[in-house]
Amino acid sequence: MDLLLIITLVCAGTLTFLILRLLFNQTHRTIKLPPGPSFFQIIRNIFELGRNPHIAFTKLSKIYGPIMTLKLGNITTIVISSPQLAKQVLLENSQxxxxxxxxxxxxxxxxxxxxxxxxxxxxxxxxxxxxxxxxxxxxxxxxxxxxxxxxxxxxxxxxxxxxxxxxxxxxxxxxxxxxxxxxxxxxxxxxxxxxxxxxxxxxxxxxxxxxxxxxxxxxxxxxxxxxxxxxxxxxxxxxxxxxxxxxxxxxxxxxxxxxxxxxxxxxxxxxxxxxxxxxxxxxxxxxxxxxxxxxxxxxxxxxxxxxxxxxxxxxxxxxxxxxxxxxxxxxxxxxxxxxxxxxxxxxxxxxxxxxxxxxxxxxxxxxxxPFLVPRKCDEDVTISGFQVPKDAQVIVNLWAIGxxxxxxxxxxxxxxxxxxxxxxxxxxxxxxxxxxxxxxxxxxxxxxxxxxxxxxxxxxxxxxxxxxxxxxxxxxxxxxxxxxxxxxxxxxxxxxxxxxxx
The missing domain is CATH 1.10.630.10 (Cytochrome P450)
Known part of the structure; x- marks a missing residue:
């Protein structure tokens, strides 16, 4: 019942968010986010995302690459799955x-x-x-x-x-x-x-x-x-x-x-x-x-x-x-x-x-x-040619790297x-x-x-x-x-x- 509630709320909330985003898209600048699954692909994998996100993120990274964007609700999440990119996040751009x-x-x-x-x-x-x-x-x-x-x-x-x-x-x-x-x-x-x-x-x-x-x-x-x-x-x-x-x-x-x-x-x-x-x-x-x-x-x-x-x-x-x-x-x-x-x-x-x-x-x-403690991006940063926007959540998937x-x-x-x-x-x-x-x-x-x-x-x-x-x-x-x-x-x-x- 708990998982069904999550799915219902995520679907309703995200659909509302997407509609609002389309309506006001013209007023927002376009940025080059890392690739990632669509909303409907996420919904298809919602059970695995809820129970074993470390495994689900690892499978998705094999499709979209070692830097990936996930969009659920009004949070942009960037998932890092390689040691080279982890170094850029945790050390080279640590500030x-x-x-x-x-x-x-x-x-x-x-x-x-x-x-x-x-x-x-x-x-x-x-x-x-x-x-x-x-x-x-x-x-x-x-x-x-x-x-x-x-x-x-x-x-x-x-x-x-x-x-x-x-x-x-x-x-x-x-x-x-x-x-x-x-x-x-x-x-x-x-x-x-x-x-x-x-x-x-x-x-x-x-x-x-x-x-x-x-x-x-x-x-x-x-x-x-x-x-x-x-x-x-x-x-x-x-x-x-x-x-x-x-x-x-x-x-x-x-x-x-x-x-x-x-x-x-x-x-x-x-x-x-x-x-x-x-x-x-x-x-x-x-x-x-x-x-x-x-x-x-x-x-x-x-x-x-x-x-x-x-x-x-x-x-x-x-x-x-x-x-x-x-x-x-x-x-x-x-x-x-x-x-x-x-x-x-x-x-x-x-x-x-x-x-x-x-x-x-x-x-x-x-x-x-497995994800360390998620970071928050304090300013727009470019990682591997992609933009990580301010206020994005950044997850380093140690399980995938290992x-x-x-x-x-x-x-x-x-x-x-x-x-x-x-x-x-x-x-x-x-x-x-x-x-x-x-x-x-x-x-x-x-x-x-x-x-x-x-x-x-x-x-x-x-x-x-x-x-x-x-x-x-x-x-x-x-x-x-x-x-x-x-x-x-x-x-x-x-x-x-x-x-x-x-």
């Missing part, structure tokens, strides 16, 4: 493309006005970036907080070992979610927000974060026809209000509690916590963050940082289990590089080139954010070997592999994600042998994707672990 398109759902509680993700380049945005770079993601800060990540990882391994001893299967994504959530919450607040023994509490927080990510990524009729905003026909803003209300209540409650405890501890001469929140509260004048801004910055860090890391680890384990020869190679490298009784640490990752290749291959095949046969040999196959003895990395310099974006708006959390994904994947493989649960075989795994702001698996990965250590 013109540095603003964001703001989805209607992210205007809840004016989140877009205090969000490092959606703010346009401004002094406020630069201040947020500076705070995150110095208080959260600097090499020195990450080194000082690695003991927290190590402890949370130890708890994950303990949980998996307990399941192994009992012969029970586990939902790997759910277990990894709890670990990543608590790693981030302890780094920020010195506090667990979930635990593996409280499955209900963990699942509730997981539902909130995943629900927010899914609804933030869904095609929304209101984004095409803003006049429908007050009606919220798909109910997306209403659901987002529920998610953000719960998250803001949790985060603001922690800030309130800390501010009160700091006063009493300072008065009594006791030590205060040495975490990100305390660092910000100690330097309020320097950070220039109000309490409301702190809440929304932390909200961004939770939503973006948790889901993308979990999705990447789960896809990596799924592909390794589906390709037992690759799993064997990864484990053999770990056994050779790391002693049997040695505790894996972040510094060990440099000794594991095949594991690093596995992660790169996952970033290529299953980019956590599966382009002109760039990658056997693009649909999981082949980590393609990255061995290869200089391509994912730090924003090689535009055929930019899972964190590039240019001035590259993901500020990339340094933490880099460490977390490699260490967690290596630790799971070093301490356990793995097999699929419920009698499933590699040949019959469901590898379908579920589109949202992040690209997760349709079917959760259920596995059984066999402990390699007593």
């Amino acid at each position: 013109a493309f540095s603003s964001r398109t703001i989805p209607h759902v992210m205007r809840v509680f004016d989140h877009h006005r205090s969000s490092i993700t959606f703010l346009p380049p401004s002094e406020q945005w630069r201040n947020y970036r500076r705070v995150c770079a110095t208080k959260v993601f600097s090499p020195q800060k990450l080194d000082s907080t690695k003991i927290i990540r190590q402890q949370k990882l130890k708890e994950l391994l303990g949980f998996v070992k307990d399941k192994s001893i009992k012969g029970e299967a586990l939902d790997l994504g759910k277990a990894v979610f709890t670990t990543v959530l608590n790693s981030i919450s302890n780094t920020l607040f010195s506090k667990d927000l979930s635990d593996s023994t409280s499955d209900e509490k963990s699942q509730e927080f997981k539902n909130i974060v995943e629900g927010a990510m899914e609804d933030a990524g869904k095609p929304n009729i209101v984004d095409f026809f803003p006049i429908l905003g007050p009606l919220d026909p798909q109910g997306l803003q209403a659901r987002m209000s529920i998610y953000l209300t719960k998250l803001i209540k949790i985060i603001d409650g922690i800030i309130e509690e800390r501010m009160c405890s700091r006063v009493s501890k300072i008065d009594s001469g006791s030590e205060v916590a040495n975490d990100v929140l305390d660092s910000i509260l100690c330097n309020v004048e320097a950070t220039q963050l109000s309490r409301n801004e702190m809440t929304h910055v932390f909200l961004d860090l939770f939503i973006a940082g948790i889901d993308t890391t979990v999705v990447t680890v789960e896809w990596a384990m799924a592909q390794l289990l589906r390709n037992p020869d690759k799993l064997k190679k990864t484990r053999e490298e770990l056994c050779q590089a790391i002693g049997e009784d040695e505790t894996l640490e972040e510094s060990h990752v440099s000794k594991l080139p095949y594991l690093q290749a596995v992660v790169k291959e996952i970033f290529r095949l299953h980019p956590a954010i 599966r382009d046969p002109t760039i990658w040999e056997n693009p649909d196959m999981f082949l980590p070997e393609r990255f061995l003895d290869c200089e391509v990395n994912f730090k924003g310099h090689n535009f055929e592999l930019i899972p964190f974006g590039a240019g001035k708006r590259i993901c500020v959390g990339m340094p933490l994600a880099d460490r977390a994904v490699h260490l967690m994947l290596a630790s799971l493989l070093h301490n356990f042998e793995w097999k699929l649960a419920d009698g499933l075989t590699p040949d019959h795994m469901n590898m379908k994707e579920q589109f949202g702001l992040s690209l997760k698996r349709v079917q959760p990965l259920r596995v059984q672990a066999i402990s390699l250590k007593t």
Whole structure:
């Protein structure tokens, strides 16, 4: 029913728009837009556009080229599907493309006005970036907080070992979610927000974060026809209000509690916590963050940082289990590089080139954010001989770039070997592999994600042998994707672990 409503509204609204456009066409200057499908071709593909836009856009780009125009409602969307053009947008013309398109759902509680993700380049945005770079993601800060990540990882391994001893299967994504959530919450607040023994509490927080990510990524009729905003026909803003209300209540409650405890501890001469929140509260004048801004910055860090890391680890384990020869190679490298009784640490990752290749291959095949975060063009720009008009939405289709046969040999196959003895990395310099974006708006959390994904994947493989649960075989795994702001698996990965250590 939801999809039928979208189709009806899109058809009615777009037909009205086309009629008005024809009536007033003479008053508008003609510009050379990139080629693209007609309105009727879009309607024929509306089901795929709604459910799997990353796939639909990729198919259309094979017809219309690596720069393509889509017109739905009164928004002009330009889709980029090649590394050369992505470089022009994200780096060479970064000033013109540095603003964001703001989805209607992210205007809840004016989140877009205090969000490092959606703010346009401004002094406020630069201040947020500076705070995150110095208080959260600097090499020195990450080194000082690695003991927290190590402890949370130890708890994950303990949980998996307990399941192994009992012969029970586990939902790997759910277990990894709890670990990543608590790693981030302890780094920020010195506090667990979930635990593996409280499955209900963990699942509730997981539902909130995943629900927010899914609804933030869904095609929304209101984004095409803003006049429908007050009606919220798909109910997306209403659901987002529920998610953000719960998250803001949790985060603001922690800030309130800390501010009160700091006063009493300072008065009594006791030590205060040495975490990100305390660092910000100690330097309020320097950070220039109000309490409301702190809440929304932390909200961004939770939503973006948790889901993308979990999705990447789960896809990596799924592909390794589906390709037992690759799993064997990864484990053999770990056994050779790391002693049997040695505790894996972040510094060990440099000794594991095949594991690093596995992660790169996952970033290529299953980019956590398949469209990155859409950009907004601030001025008319010419790209590859075509005009990108001011206020157009610009999408970089990483999924299409990662599966382009002109760039990658056997693009649909999981082949980590393609990255061995290869200089391509994912730090924003090689535009055929930019899972964190590039240019001035590259993901500020990339340094933490880099460490977390490699260490967690290596630790799971070093301490356990793995097999699929419920009698499933590699040949019959469901590898379908579920589109949202992040690209997760349709079917959760259920596995059984066999402990390699007593």
